[in-house]
Amino acid sequence: xxxxxxxxxxxxxxxxxxxxxxxAVQVSGLMRGFDATKFDxxxxxxxxxxxxADYLDTVATDVTATRIKGLGRSISxxxxxxxxxxxxxxxxxxxxxxxxxxTAKAGVIGRLASILSGHKSIRVxxxxxxxxxxxxxxxxxxxxxxxxxxxxxxxxKLLAVGKKVMDDLLAxxxxxxxxxxxxxxxxxxxxxxSRADAxxxxxxxxxxTYCAFIGRITKIKRPDRFLDVVSELNRRDVPIHFIVAGxxxxxxxxxxxxxxxxxxxxxxxxxxxxxxxLAASDMVLLTSDNEGTPLxxxxxxxxxxxxxxxxxxxxxxxxxxxxxxxxxxxxxDSIVNAVVQLTSDPxxxxxxxxxxxxxxxxxxxxxxxxxDHQQLYVDLLNDRANS
Numbered sequence: 001x002x003x004x005x006x007x008x009x010x011x012x013x014x015x016x017x018x019x020x021x022x023x024a025v026q027v028s029g030l031m032r033g034f035d036a037t038k039f040d041x042x043x044x045x046x047x048x049x050x051x052x053a054d055y056l057d058t059v060a061t062d063v064t065a066t067r068i069k070g071l072g073r074s075i076s077x078x079x080x081x082x083x084x085x086x087x088x089x090x091x092x093x094x095x096x097x098x099x100x101x102x103t104a105k106a107g108v109i110g111r112l113a114s115i116l117s118g119h120k121s122i123r124v125x126x127x128x129x130x131x132x133x134x135x136x137x138x139x140x141x142x143x144x145x146x147x148x149x150x151x152x153x154x155x156x157k158l159l160a161v162g163k164k165v166m167d168d169l170l171a172x173x174x175x176x177x178x179x180x181x182x183x184x185x186x187x188x189x190x191x192x193x194s195r196a197d198a199x200x201x202x203x204x205x206x207x208x209t210y211c212a213f214i215g216r217i218t219k220i221k222r223p224d225r226f227l228d229v230v231s232e233l234n235r236r237d238v239p240i241h242f243i244v245a246g247x248x249x250x251x252x253x254x255x256x257x258x259x260x261x262x263x264x265x266x267x268x269x270x271x272x273x274x275x276x277x278l279a280a281s282d283m284v285l286l287t288s289d290n291e292g293t294p295l296x297x298x299x300x301x302x303x304x305x306x307x308x309x310x311x312x313x314x315x316x317x318x319x320x321x322x323x324x325x326x327x328x329x330x331x332x333d334s335i336v337n338a339v340v341q342l343t344s345d346p347x348x349x350x351x352x353x354x355x356x357x358x359x360x361x362x363x364x365x366x367x368x369x370x371x372d373h374q375q376l377y378v379d380l381l382n383d384r385a386n387s
Contacts, residue, residue, distance in 0.1 A: 008040040009377060012096035012121075014087065014110035016103045017072045018065070019048045020246075020270055021216060022161075022295040023102050023128045024055035025187055026369065031063045033370035039377075044090055044110075046071025046083065051249060053270035066090060071106065080109060087113040091121070098377050100124040104144070111151050122380045125151070126159040126183065129292025129313060132168055148174045156380055159183040161293035162314020181376075184317070185293050186369025189302040190275045198279035202268065208241045209343055211308075212281040214274065214296040215288075217248035226287040227254060228332045230263050233339060240264070240343045243281065245271045278303035282349055283342050287335060291315055301360030306352035308338040318364075324356035 013031070018024040027043065034041045043065040048054040049072060056063055068086050070079030091099065091113060099121045101110035107125045114123055132141060152158060152175040159181055160166035166180050192198075199206040217223050230242055242265045244254070251267070258265045271277055278284075284300035284307050291313035298318055300307055307325030309315050319325040326341065328334040342349050 008036075008038055009098065009381065010040045010042075010094060010096040011098045011100060011377065012042050012044060012091065012094055014044045014071075014099065014101045014106045016106040016109075017046045017048050017052070018055045018060070019052040019073075020055045020058065022185065022292065023126075024060070025295050026126075026128070026185055027102060028055065028060040028063050029187055029366040029369060030373055031060075033366060034374060039374065042066065042090075042094055042096070044068060044071075044087065045106075049073050051247065053247065058270065058272050071109065073105075075105070080105075084109050084113050088117045091117040091119050095119055096121050097381060098122045098124060100126070102126045103128060104130075108147060108151065111155060115154050122157075122377070122384065123155045124157045124159065124376070124380070125155050126161065127165055127169060127292070128161050129290070130165060130169055132172065145172050145174060152176075152179065155179070156384075157181065157376065161185055162317045164314040164317065165292050183369075183372060183376075184364060185295055185298060186364055186366040186372075187295060187298060187302075188366045189278075189299055192275050192279045192303055195279055198276045201273070201276050202243070202280050204243070204266070204280055205241075206280075209239060210241055210243055210281045210283075211339065211343075212243050212245060212277055212284045212300075212305075213287075214245045214277065214284065214300075215286075215294070217244070217246050217251040217254055219250065220288060220290055221248075222287045222289055223250050223254045225330070225332065225335070226285065227257055227261075227263065227265075229285070229287065229335045229339065230258075230265060231261055232332060232336045234261075234263055236336075236340075238340055238343055240339065241266065242285075243268055243277065245269070245274065245277045274299060275303070278305060281305055283308060283339075285335070285339065286310060286315065288312055289330070293318060298360050298364045301356035302364075304353040304357045306342055306349050306356060308335060308342065310335070318360070320355070320359060324352055324359050 045065050068083050070083035099114045101107040158175045158179050163182050196206050215221050245268045247270050284305050286309035293314040307319050311327040321327040326338040328338050
């Protein structure tokens with residue numbers, strides 16, 4: 001049994017930054033949902049970059065956190081060392097039973113701080129995706145693998161948001177199968193307006209068919225491929241309009257190209273009301289080169305929307321090809337043909353959307369995520385006490 005069972009289990013959750021996106025949604029759900037009578041739960045995070053929206057400031061304003069300078073996106077030896085030192089202090093002060101790190105940078109700094117703090121904690125790390133494909137050149141990728149291999153030896157449990165993510169990591173020698181588990185995302189979707197009301201809120205024309213692109217406008221998401229698809233659909237006179245909810249370093253490029261080619265795209269920027277974007281849409285499109293388990297697709301399914309997505313990462317664990325959406329290869333033609341199929345068949349969109357709702361609600365509810373994490377921590381602490 002857990003020692004000191006009359007006391008709350010102390011959990012320190014560390015994430016590099018809470019920028020709008022999947023990991024922030026997951027962490028916020030966990031921070032809100034944990035049983036406060038059984039767990040003393042702390043969140044440690046850094047600051048977002050100037051081109052990122054901070055989820056804690058814009059959406060999860062009810063979630064409190066300890067902010068640490070230097071624990072953000074950018075890599076700086078001096079700032080990273082400062083963040084490391086402060087996290088060590090936080091660990092020695094809070095003395096957590098469990099230290100759970102999320103995202104790559106926090107996984108490195110947080111686990112090293114845990115190891116060198118001298119405090120014996122259970123260490124858990126979640127891979128919300130990985131950096132093995134599409135981020136770095138060969139040398140940096142091999143360096144990332146070496147660091148992750150080393151840290152896996154000192155981690156009690158490794159979690160992956162999807163089986164494909166876990167399999168990719170195991171294939172390059174990161175961790176052992178017995179240390180890994182798949183922990184699918186969990187989230188709750190807010191109230192959905194009627195399509196007409198959502199279009200009014202977003203100043204959209206409800207008579208049009210809308211396809212949403214939701215997420216960071218950055219290289220790995222391939223906004224250039226997305227715009228190639230839009231351009232080809234426009235050339236074929238396919239009656240569909242696109243709405244983009246998100247921002248990032250390629251936003252200006254995307255806007256400039258749309259203006260130059262007169263493409264049917266409306267840019268909405270970062271949205272706190274993602275439910276309105278989904279309610280106004282008829283389908284969702286993802287064109288990424290690499291993904292973990294994208295929450296935007298789970299949200300789309302919960303909002304009764306069919307999905308067109310490239311078959312990368314764990315996307316095929318969210319989208320059942322031919323049932324809840326259409327999966328494609330990375331070619332523009334393949335994506336275009338899938339969008340055309342859904343655009344031309346409203347009945348198919350409705351059938352797939354209903355199936356997507358049932359599938360995602362069953363597999364990806366936030367209550368399940370919280371319950372699974374709480375049980376995991378109890379089990380790991382019991383195992384340690386009994387060993």
